[in-house]
Amino acid sequence: MFDYNFHWRAAFKALPDMLDGAWVTFETAALSMILGVTIALFLVFMRQGKNRLFRGFAATWISIARNTPSLFQVYILYFGLGSFGLHISSWAALLAGITINNAGYLAENFRGGLKAVPDTQLRAARSLGMSAPQAYRLIVIPQLLRIVFYPLTNQMVWAVLMTSMGVIVGLNNDLTGVTQDYNVKTFRTFEFFAIAAVLYYLIAKLIVAVARLLSWRLFRY
Amino acid sequence: MIEIDNVHKSFGELEVIKGVSLQVNKGEVVSIIGGSGSGKSTLLMCINGLESIKSGSIRVDGTEVHARGTDINKLRQRIGIVFQQWNAFPHLTVLENVMLAPRTVLGKSKAEAEALAVKQLTHVGLGDKLKVFPGKLSGGQQQRMAIARALAMSPDYMLFDEATSALDPQLVGEVLDTMRMLAEDGMTMILVTHEIRFARDVSDRVAFFRNGLVHEIGTPDQVIGHPQRPETADFLRSIN
Numbered sequence: 001m002f003d004y005n006f007h008w009r010a011a012f013k014a015l016p017d018m019l020d021g022a023w024v025t026f027e028t029a030a031l032s033m034i035l036g037v038t039i040a041l042f043l044v045f046m047r048q049g050k051n052r053l054f055r056g057f058a059a060t061w062i063s064i065a066r067n068t069p070s071l072f073q074v075y076i077l078y079f080g081l082g083s084f085g086l087h088i089s090s091w092a093a094l095l096a097g098i099t100i101n102n103a104g105y106l107a108e109n110f111r112g113g114l115k116a117v118p119d120t121q122l123r124a125a126r127s128l129g130m131s132a133p134q135a136y137r138l139i140v141i142p143q144l145l146r147i148v149f150y151p152l153t154n155q156m157v158w159a160v161l162m163t164s165m166g167v168i169v170g171l172n173n174d175l176t177g178v179t180q181d182y183n184v185k186t187f188r189t190f191e192f193f194a195i196a197a198v199l200y201y202l203i204a205k206l207i208v209a210v211a212r213l214l215s216w217r218l219f220r221y
Numbered sequence: 222m223i224e225i226d227n228v229h230k231s232f233g234e235l236e237v238i239k240g241v242s243l244q245v246n247k248g249e250v251v252s253i254i255g256g257s258g259s260g261k262s263t264l265l266m267c268i269n270g271l272e273s274i275k276s277g278s279i280r281v282d283g284t285e286v287h288a289r290g291t292d293i294n295k296l297r298q299r300i301g302i303v304f305q306q307w308n309a310f311p312h313l314t315v316l317e318n319v320m321l322a323p324r325t326v327l328g329k330s331k332a333e334a335e336a337l338a339v340k341q342l343t344h345v346g347l348g349d350k351l352k353v354f355p356g357k358l359s360g361g362q363q364q365r366m367a368i369a370r371a372l373a374m375s376p377d378y379m380l381f382d383e384a385t386s387a388l389d390p391q392l393v394g395e396v397l398d399t400m401r402m403l404a405e406d407g408m409t410m411i412l413v414t415h416e417i418r419f420a421r422d423v424s425d426r427v428a429f430f431r432n433g434l435v436h437e438i439g440t441p442d443q444v445i446g447h448p449q450r451p452e453t454a455d456f457l458r459s460i461n
Contacts, residue, residue: 123271124308124367128322128374129298138325142312221312221354 004190011191014182018192021178022199028166028174029159032095036102036155043107044114058107065104071165073097078169094166094174098159105155106148113147114140146219153211157204164200175199222246223268223378223411228277230263230433237263239433240277245378245411250404252412252420252441255430256456261413262305264430265380268411269300281378298326301371305383307363309355315342316351319370327374334373341369345399361392365399372403379403381412415460421445429453 046058065073074097081088088096117140125135164176171177179196183189223245230238238260245251253261266272268279270286270293279286284296310318319338323329329337342348345365355363364384371379381400385393397419404410404423414420420427420441427444429437429452437444437453448454 120304120306120308121310124304124310126294127269127271127297127300127302127304128370129294129326130322131294134325138321139310146312219312221356 006191007188008191010186011182011188011195014178014192015195017178017182018175018195018199021173021175022203024173025160025163025175025200026203028091028095028163029098029156032098032102032159032163033152033156035095035099036106036159037152039099039103040106040110043103044110047107047111061100062104062107065101066108070097070101070162071168073100074165074169090166090169090171091173093169094163094171097165098162101162102155102159105158106152109148109151109155110144113144116147117143149211149215149219153208156207156211160203160207161200222280222282223409224278224280225264225268226278226280228264228267228279229275230260230267230272231275236275237433238267238274241430241433241435242277243428243435243438245409247377247409248407249425250408250410250412250423252414252424252427253430254414254417254420254427254444254456255436259430260433261430262382265302265382265411265413268380269297269302271302294326298374299377300380301374301376301378302380302382303364303367303371303384305386307360307367307387309358309363309366311355313354314351315347315353315355315358315366318355318366319373322370323373337373338369341373342366344372344402345369346395359392360388361395364388364392364396368396368399368403377409379408379410381410381414383413383415385414385416417445417457417460429456431456 043058043061046054047062049055074094077096078088078090078093121139121143122135125139126132130138163174166174167176167180172181175196179192182192186192225241225243228238228241229236237258241260241264243251253264255261263272267274268281268286274287281296281300285291286293286296310321313321316335316338319342320331320334323334323337324331339348339351342351345368347362347365347369350358350362355366358366368384384400385396388396393416397416400410400412401419401423412420412424424441426438427441428435429444429448431452437448437450443449444453445457448457
């Protein structure tokens, strides 16, 4: 027998708090992407480099990040490090977890992207007297950016959704954290999480829309 | 002057150049003909240091190309190269393709580089395509753009690596015309080509490569008109 009465009004009252939470969620995801892209670039170059130690390090990072549940990655960073006496905040653990994950996946994307830019482009650039850094910066990277742009957008959306794992390590000011707080106080589980889901959906859609606009500006060819 | 002296080059176990010596003087046009795998394209790549060599030496105006102390980027500014697969930069317009190296390598101002690029592009007949992206051009147009791009660096030498091989037959003529124009302007050129008639018309000398060696070299009339060695004659017959 279905005897649940919806109480949307209470839930809507919480909307301002949830929007604040949504902003924290977005910020965390954006930061994890900036860090993730930076680390991913390092990983790609380490993996192609000559130093065996760096190559192994990059390969291990990518392999672990991609082949273990991201939930565990956050969990181990928070409780695992905690049991060695290394205490980091819930937010830092979440950020680090998502960043590790982003870096692993993006490194793979970038590697594929680099392969998709023909060697002959680098050759042509070098033949004009450009140094290797110039050739990469002016010729290879701009073409790479276009190839990895959509995977990058996907990863950003994915990062936003992954922030919801913060709640398991006690984060309470992101969208899921705020929602969970209201949930425990009111037991209006369905209403609060439905609204939160809509907010996540809107953030994700917004990111895709902005990316599309950006790609029209960036990629003229 | 380009001086190639007893150059050997291997890819792994495979030796593709087995001791080639060749001199190209200022203002000279030298064509290299020969079957695929004879080492002719590889030699071209070695001349501007895009490929390393195993032994021997290549000097451009006295500068040792493969010496450790040579500033290869500086040297490449004087040697233009045009590739078989034209290699346009797809993310830049035609104008930007040609402006880029003068701007970033030679440090010219934007206005200077643009004037230079417009001049070169007009010269190769692309004056009306400045704002177009290479993807919208035909192969012949892209190749002419690549020539303009190399010329914008005001090189002393131009190397052509089978510049027309990847083009549709009806587009070959326009690229050859551009190359002919350059030869008539007195540019020092090395052409690796399968266009025998063209080689005969524009070259001062023709070299026939076979198995990583210069098999026969001389004036076009000697090598193409009256080949002395049976392999040269066979090759010429086979591609006609």
